[in-house]
Ligand SMILES: *[C@@H]1O[C@H](CO)[C@@H](O)[C@H](O)[C@H]1NC(C)=O
Ligand SMILES: *[C@@H]1O[C@H](CO)[C@@H](O)[C@H](O)[C@H]1NC(C)=O
Ligand SMILES: *[C@@H]1O[C@H](CO)[C@@H](O)[C@H](O)[C@H]1NC(C)=O
């Protein structure tokens with residue numbers, strides 16, 4: 001083929017290759033309000049942005065899509081305040097990809113307006129793979145947004161089941177304010 005055309009062809013190949021790589025590794029955000037989430041036990045999570053009785057009240061403007069899910073695990077002996085005493089909260093989602101990142105909102109308080117302690121376990125395809133714990137010691141009553149609580153950047157490409165567990169039976173108090181996940 002003519003030299004000029006050949007150069008064009010090579011450029012085209014290079015461009016399509018680059019585009020292909022970009023298309024192969026693309027991030028998608030799934031909001032906590034997405035219908036593909038399964039939250040449990042039934043009715044135990046609060047839709048934080050609609051929950052006026054919830055103690056944790058972050059600023060909606062700073063939250064992805066202005067929505068979040070709120071669940072407070074009260075450890076024994078206070079667990080009788082829960083509808084399902086001593087039962088951890090779970091949020092399940094299935095995604096098709098090679099990486100996953102979970103983002104939460106953190107309450108920087110020990111006790112007021114509620115405990116800001118975190119105690120999460122992340123299960124991938126049924127196997128516990130990671131934990132996130134945090135114990136605020138002051139009562140700042142402020143929030144930190146977009147906190148990465150879980151990252152698994154190199155998964156085998158395909159369908160994966162993520163389960164986020166908030167609280168551990170007979171463990172410690174644990175608050176979760178789930179905002180969104182990103183998967184690649
Ligand atoms: C996807 O998002 C994560 C978390 O923000 C980031 O670390 C990663 O580099 C992103 N990957 C791509 C392909 O944009
Ligand atoms: C944002 O939240 C609303 C519910 O308040 C939901 O219907 C909508 O799908 C969400 N948008 C995105 C991009 O997730
Ligand atoms: C999430 O998945 C696990 C494992 O399959 C299951 O035990 C748990 O009940 C599920 N949670 C919800 C809310 O469906």
Ligand SMILES: *[C@@H]1O[C@H](CO)[C@@H](O)[C@H](O)[C@H]1NC(C)=O
Nearest residue numbers: 095096097098157158159160
């Ligand atoms: C994952 O997505 C890719 C691209 O859309 C598709 O070809 C593949 O069949 C999907 N895998 C599963 C297990 O759904």
Ligand SMILES: *[C@@H]1O[C@H](CO)[C@@H](O)[C@H](O)[C@H]1NC(C)=O
Nearest residue numbers: 076086087088168169170171
């Ligand atoms: C929690 O502790 C109580 C009292 O020690 C015990 O009876 C119960 O089996 C424990 N539950 C779990 C899930 O470990």
